[in-house]
Amino acid sequence: ETGVTQTPRHLVMGMTNKKSLKCEQHLGHNAMYWYKQSAKKPLELMFVYNFKEQTENNSVPSRFSPECPNSSHLFLHLHTLQPEDSALYLCASSQDYGRAVRFFGPGTRLTVL
């Protein structure tokens, strides 16, 4: 256990569905991240939050909407996704923005039909 948990672990959704991914970290960290990992590409940074404020949006389509209600929780809201969005979505945290990411959650395996 890394101290970063994600739910659900697996998700299958249709292109018209709306779903949310949840991440929680129990490490007392101030920065949280969403990454996308697909089979054909290296890990891609999507969003960064530092002290609940979004500090980076890496040109992510608006069908992905992050939410960070507090420093321990991070959500990724999904709607009208495309099949090419199928991937492993990883949440991570670091002590502060500016420190390298050492702790990743187990990921949510998303399949868009």
Place this chain on the structure above:
Amino acid sequence: GESVGLHLPTLSVQEGDNSIINCAYSNSASDYFIWYKQESGKGPQFIIDIRSNMDKRQGQRVTVLLNKTVKHLSLQIAATQPGDSAVYFCAENTGTASKLTFGTGTRLQVTL
């Protein structure tokens, strides 16, 4: 080494032997590097890091070597064990340590 495309390069090593996994990084200005291990069904796990002012750093059974001249990073695992079977990938950082550029990885298979 690094791979482009769906199929990762695979390194097959016998249990007890040493493993060497290589990574070529792209940016000569990168000043911080990390090796991660990712087992099947799990998220990446930090193994070891190194700053550009160092050539070598050792951890428990692992050593990272950095050659800035040729922009090459390697991870050495001593006495490889079945539990070392995983995908290993490097990451480089230029600027803010939060913003890492990741490689695609090498799959390490440990045979008995």
